[in-house]
Amino acid sequence: MEVAVRDIDLTQVNLNLLVYLDTLLTEKSVTRAAHRLGITQSAMSHNLRQLRDIFGDPLLVRGKGGMQPTPRAEQLVLPLRSGLQSLRRTLEGESTFDAAASTRRFVLAAGDAVAMLLLPPLMERLQESGPNVDLDVVPFDGRRYAGQLETGEVDVAISAFFPDAPAVRMRKQRPASFVCVVREGHPAVGETLDLATWARLPHVLVSPQGTGGPGIVDRALAKHGLERRVAVRIRYFLAAPLLVSRTDLVLTTTRALAEMFAVDLPVRLIPPPVELPTFSIGTAWHERVAKDPANVWIRQQVAAALKAI
Incomplete structure (x- = not known):
């Protein structure tokens, strides 16, 4: 099946429509897009009709939860925003940057x-x-x-x-390097942390992306035929040391972050019992x-x- 390629004469196109399209694809709402650009809803609806004629595609259709982009519209998002950003920089004409005077x-x-x-x-x-x-x-x-x-x-x-x-x-x-964090007075941890105790203690694992695969600690333990129990898996670093300070959980995290929390929380920093890779x-x-x-x-x-x- 052959697909016809359309030649578009840019002199016949209102290029402001590209700004409207970018906003519509961001907001996925005619009302919100109109409010963001300071025009009426009817004007934005008129712009959307013109864009549909230009691209020969509905671009946005009503769906569950609001308007949804068509496959053609999804293909336009990255090149459209990149092109508008390049045009914006061209018009600004910045060859130098005066940080002291800038309000960027x-x-x-x-x-x-x-x-x-x-x-x-x-x-x-x-x-x-x-x-x-x-x-x-x-x-x-x-x-x-x-x-x-x-x-x-x-x-x-x-x-x-x-x-x-x-x-x-x-x-x-x-x-950056890793360090283990436990609460002050932890009943199972002395001045140092041995491998068996590290594996036996319940761990808190911070996984910002929410993935559940083995991490650096799991791979280090596996080399010694050991596994750990992840008692709590969270996406937020801020919550982890608060949990550690009030429980018998152990956290393995970056030294710089652990040192920051140790200023205000009753926790101790202990070197891991095995060498962990730096990053x-x-x-x-x-x-x-x-x-x-x-x-x-x-x-x-x-x-x-x-x-x-």
Whole structure:
């Protein structure tokens, strides 16, 4: 079956419609899209009709829970947002970036643990070098981060683990190591933690993505023919040390994070009984902004803040 290829004359197209389409695909609601762009609902409905004529596709159809994008619309999301972002940067014409005078808002993607470690030193730097620069910090999602960087939805991602993705550049910034955390006065743990006790104790496991596969501790124990019991599996780093401080659970986590919690909680930090692999917290950005002055600047600030942790 042959599919006809349509030639579209851009001089006959209102390019503002692409902004409307991007907003419609984000909001999945004519009413919310109209409110976001400051136009009437009837005007947005008229724009949607024009877009359907241009693309020869319904784009959005009513479904359970609201309007849902068609397969054609889903294909448009990434190239549309990437194109609008490139056009925006072209019109802004930034060849330099004056951080001291800028009022730009950067979007960073980071998990809660990374955000807790990174944000205090990062904000200290921004107060000095970019006092009017603002930040939005959104959750890091390994399944979506590459698309978010491509479209400009996220400027820089910060994480310990990045799934491979085309056109995404990465740089390891700060080495990190693991430590075990138990409550003060734990009845089964003395000054050190032996392998058998480590395996026998109930563990709390932080899994930000909610996956249930074996982790670093499980693989280390398996080498010695041992298994552990994960008594609590959660997605939030903040909750884990609070649980440990009031129970007999043991947590194996990054030393920098554990040291932060040990300041305020009655917990002890103990080296793991076996050697665990080290890792690095790093940054990721899309290659199209590799030389963008503003993106280069915020990456430099993040890198310096990571070194200060």
